[in-house]
Structure formats: C-alpha cells, structure tokens
Amino acid sequence: MQSLFNGLIRHRMRPLLLSFSILALFWPLCDAQCSRTPVSENGCIKRGKLHHVHTVWRTNNCERCECKPEAMVCCSRVLTPTKYNREKCIPMFHKPTCSIRVVKKNNPSAFCRVFSAVG
Structure with a gap:
C-alpha cells in the first residue's frame, strides 16, 4: 500500500x-528584450515626453515602459517566432496587435504553425 x-x-x-x-x-x-535608461531629476523622458515616476505607458513601437525611481524600463511587447517552417513560411509584422504572424509564402492569408518564440 x-x-x-x-x-x-x-x-x-x-x-x-x-x-x-x-x-x-x-x-x-x-x-531579454528590455532596456534600462537612467531617470532624470524630473522623471523619465521618452521621445521628448516627460513621464512621472511610477507611471506605465505603451509606445507606438510596441513597447511597455515603466518609470521607476531607479530607471526607466522599456520592454518589447512583440514575441519573435524562432521555430517554424522557413522554406514555406515567412514572418510578417502586424502593428495593430504588436505581433509577428507567420504566414505561407504562397498564400499570406494562411497561417503557419509556430513551435517556439522569444520575447
């Protein structure tokens, strides 16, 4: 037993x-896809715009940024496919969803299977 x-x-x-x-x-x-930038005395500056400490925002180039007391941290929101059929498929960036879609070369409206991604 x-x-x-x-x-x-x-x-x-x-x-x-x-x-x-x-x-x-x-x-x-x-x-893996994050960057850290020092904070100014007034807060975080990203593309000429001031963000106060403890704020979170999303950028037009698919990043999520956070203004922390010690640094501004911006991370990509895009998952990059790494394993898929490279002979029959190609990756295509889709900005509205901040994603990379893997589609068939001969039929871009058909999706390919993705086995792994990083991001």
Whole structure:
C-alpha cells in the first residue's frame, strides 16, 4: 500500500516539477528584450515626453515602459517566432496587435504553425 501511495504521488508530481523546470529555464528570457535608461531629476523622458515616476505607458513601437525611481524600463511587447517552417513560411509584422504572424509564402492569408518564440 505504501509503495502504491508513493508511486501515485511521484506520478502526480511530475507535471508540477516539469512546469517549474520550464519556468526556471525560461525565466531569464523574460527580460531579454528590455532596456534600462537612467531617470532624470524630473522623471523619465521618452521621445521628448516627460513621464512621472511610477507611471506605465505603451509606445507606438510596441513597447511597455515603466518609470521607476531607479530607471526607466522599456520592454518589447512583440514575441519573435524562432521555430517554424522557413522554406514555406515567412514572418510578417502586424502593428495593430504588436505581433509577428507567420504566414505561407504562397498564400499570406494562411497561417503557419509556430513551435517556439522569444520575447
């Protein structure tokens, strides 16, 4: 009975351990497309516009920026596809949704399957 119970626990823990492993592996990529800029004495300046400390905004070029006391942090909101069929498909930027869609070369209205992306 004890070995059955242990086996059941191990079986149920595998998905949880796998999830934590994947999260730990990809956590460093979360900040991969971010930039940090020093803050002026008045706040953060982005493209000539002043933003006060503790404000968050989105830019026209698909960034999410936050003015923190120590720095202005701007991160891309775009996921870049990395694994897809490069022979039959091409990536196309879609500005209204800040996304890159992978479509068929011979039929741009048909989407291709994407297996992984970074962003």
